[in-house]
Amino acid sequence: MRILTKEESQYIDRMAPEKYGIPLGYLMENAGSDVAQVLANHYKGAKSILFLSGNGNNGADGLVAARHLMELEIPVCIYLFGESQKGSQLFKEQLHMVKQLGIAIYTSLDDIPWHTIWAVVEGLIGTGMKGELRFQMKEVIEIVQSQCELYSISKWSIDIPAGVNANTGEVSHSSFKADYTITFGATKQGVCLYPGKEYAGHVIVKPLGIPFEKVLQNYQAYHNTWGLDIRLIETLLRPRSAIAHKGRNGHTLVIGGSNGMIGAPLMAGEASVHSGAGKTTVAVPDDCLRTLQNKVMPEVMTASFRSVSDIMDLVKDKSVLALGPGLGRREETAQIVLEFLATYDGPIVLDADAFYALGDMANGETNGVLQSRSHPAIMTPHLGEFSRLTGRSILDIQKNYVQSARDFAIAQHVVLVLKGIPSLVALPNGTIYINMAGNSGMGTGGMGDVLTGMISAFVAQGYEVNEAALIGTFLHSYTADRLGTKKLWGYTPSDVSVRIGSVISELLSPSLNV
Numbered sequence: 001m002r003i004l005t006k007e008e009s010q011y012i013d014r015m016a017p018e019k020y021g022i023p024l025g026y027l028m029e030n031a032g033s034d035v036a037q038v039l040a041n042h043y044k045g046a047k048s049i050l051f052l053s054g055n056g057n058n059g060a061d062g063l064v065a066a067r068h069l070m071e072l073e074i075p076v077c078i079y080l081f082g083e084s085q086k087g088s089q090l091f092k093e094q095l096h097m098v099k100q101l102g103i104a105i106y107t108s109l110d111d112i113p114w115h116t117i118w119a120v121v122e123g124l125i126g127t128g129m130k131g132e133l134r135f136q137m138k139e140v141i142e143i144v145q146s147q148c149e150l151y152s153i154s155k156w157s158i159d160i161p162a163g164v165n166a167n168t169g170e171v172s173h174s175s176f177k178a179d180y181t182i183t184f185g186a187t188k189q190g191v192c193l194y195p196g197k198e199y200a201g202h203v204i205v206k207p208l209g210i211p212f213e214k215v216l217q218n219y220q221a222y223h224n225t226w227g228l229d230i231r232l233i234e235t236l237l238r239p240r241s242a243i244a245h246k247g248r249n250g251h252t253l254v255i256g257g258s259n260g261m262i263g264a265p266l267m268a269g270e271a272s273v274h275s276g277a278g279k280t281t282v283a284v285p286d287d288c289l290r291t292l293q294n295k296v297m298p299e300v301m302t303a304s305f306r307s308v309s310d311i312m313d314l315v316k317d318k319s320v321l322a323l324g325p326g327l328g329r330r331e332e333t334a335q336i337v338l339e340f341l342a343t344y345d346g347p348i349v350l351d352a353d354a355f356y357a358l359g360d361m362a363n364g365e366t367n368g369v370l371q372s373r374s375h376p377a378i379m380t381p382h383l384g385e386f387s388r389l390t391g392r393s394i395l396d397i398q399k400n401y402v403q404s405a406r407d408f409a410i411a412q413h414v415v416l417v418l419k420g421i422p423s424l425v426a427l428p429n430g431t432i433y434i435n436m437a438g439n440s441g442m443g444t445g446g447m448g449d450v451l452t453g454m455i456s457a458f459v460a461q462g463y464e465v466n467e468a469a470l471i472g473t474f475l476h477s478y479t480a481d482r483l484g485t486k487k488l489w490g491y492t493p494s495d496v497s498v499r500i501g502s503v504i505s506e507l508l509s510p511s512l513n514v
């Protein structure tokens with residue numbers, strides 16, 4: 001699922017007429033007609049649909065929709081916000097048409113017969129919003145929302161709800177909270193991120209009337225953003241070969257653990273087993289080995305290490321290394337991690353305490369440690385760890401969530417799995433995937449260790465690091481969603497871990513229904 005930023009939408013807006021001779025009015029006619037069709041399918045009764053129209057092209061989309069609905073004999077009326085004579089050219093043209101057609105137009109909210117309204121369609125402002133919503137618009141939105149509540153009127157937005165930042169998902173105070181949003185070409189980034197996602201309600205994507213991928217090819221600042229969803233994963237997952245033995249399915253090595261933190265590498269190892277790795281070994285510091293052996297499932301092999309050369313020996317015949325879960329933050333451990341990273345060039349998934357060793361990568365000595373690897377490292381920090389890796393505050397990262405992830409993945413040449421709400425996968429070329437699965441039940445200790453084990457297992461089974469990060473990240477959340485339908489909270493990381501195999505099997509052979 002393609003996702004567009006505000007700048008990309010505005011670039012398409014400019015290029016459609018300039019380069020391809022497609023007048024913006026054509027695109028608007030498509031957009032408005034699509035909005036009308038969606039509404040007509042929803043509302044067949046005698047009540048009226050009210051369009052809230054700003055004086056930009058977002059408002060004009062609504063005016064087009066009102067005209068089309070009139071043809072379908074669905075009652076419509078319009079509330080005009082702002083000074084019409086200062087509106088965009090297309091707005092003025094569309095306003096002239098609806099006036100000529102005699103559609104009821106209100107300029108005061110007090111005059112609207114609210115009891116006759118079935119749905120409100122907000123076209124106050126779309127991707128053209130600059131800064132915070134202005135006071136007068138906030139006031140209008142607040143009144144409209146309270147009327148909608150009073151009369152049980154459903155709320156729709158055109159393109160993006162008024163007040164939601166189309167890129168970051170930040171919302172102005174008194175933003176419009178829609179039940180549905182109808183958008184064009186592709187979903188806007190801001191409605192895939194919180195809190196914007198909650199303001200958009202159910203998002204319906206309609207065609208724009210121009211092959212926008214083609215238009216965007218020449219856009220310099222263009223970086224792909226995609227939704228990480230089931231359709232994408234179905235294209236990436238491959239059935240296992242019928243003759244694949246355990247050697248063919250790869251060998252994961254998990255290096256982690258410290259006193260009191262044995263659960264982390266254990267969960268990562270067990271998740272690797274459940275995700276289909278042919279073999280899994282968990283190695284912990286010498287003094288933790290006995291504890292590990294007493295607890296771990298029999299399918300996991302165990303080993304221990306004392307030095308970098310021990311780890312080098314252990315990793316020799318392995319397909320992938322997961323480094324960090326529960327490793328601890330002792331100075332000598334950090335030294336081992338850095339020394340090891342400088343010598344080992346195979347596939348690696350870095351997690352948890354491995355980040356502690358890397359410190360602030362933007363300004364510290366470790367900047368450059370990961371950049372020249374033959375297989376880009378996969379890194380799976382949560383926001384706190386990412387804040388430390390980048391030397392930036394969590395608040396600052398959240399404000400520029402997607403861009404922060406993208407900048408880091410490009411600069412460090414890594415596959416970054418940024419564990420937030422939602423999680424992001426950023427590839428070294430700047431492509432971003434926003435995870436569409438996941439739920440609040442996932443916020444428990446150990447979930448990240450399971451994710452590390454899952455991603456590692458997919459690398460072990462022969463997936464490219466990019467693919468493994470995408471598949472692991474999505475299936476981890478998707479499996480948790482499946483558990484979440486039965487038990488909203490209280491399911492454990494290990495519950496996710498043991499369920500993953502069934503979920504993959506079901507995706508590969510829907511008839512299995514395991």
Ligand SMILES: NC(=O)C1=CN([C@@H]2O[C@H](COP(=O)(O)OP(=O)(O)OC[C@H]3O[C@@H](n4cnc5c(N)ncnc54)[C@H](O)[C@@H]3O)[C@@H](O)[C@H]2O)[C@@H](O)CC1
Binds near residue numbers: 028057128132
């Ligand atoms: N991408 C495309 O190619 C297409 C875009 N279309 C529509 O065009 C919209 C963008 O239209 P515009 O660029 O005219 O912009 P908008 O209509 O989104 O907003 C412009 C208006 O909002 C006002 N405004 C800006 N910031 C404000 C703030 N903080 N508080 C209150 N008012 C503010 C401006 O004064 C102006 O009146 C899209 O959202 C979409 O609905 C469609 O017509 C289809 C084609």
Ligand SMILES: [K+]
Binds near residue numbers: 125126
């Ligand atoms: K809108």
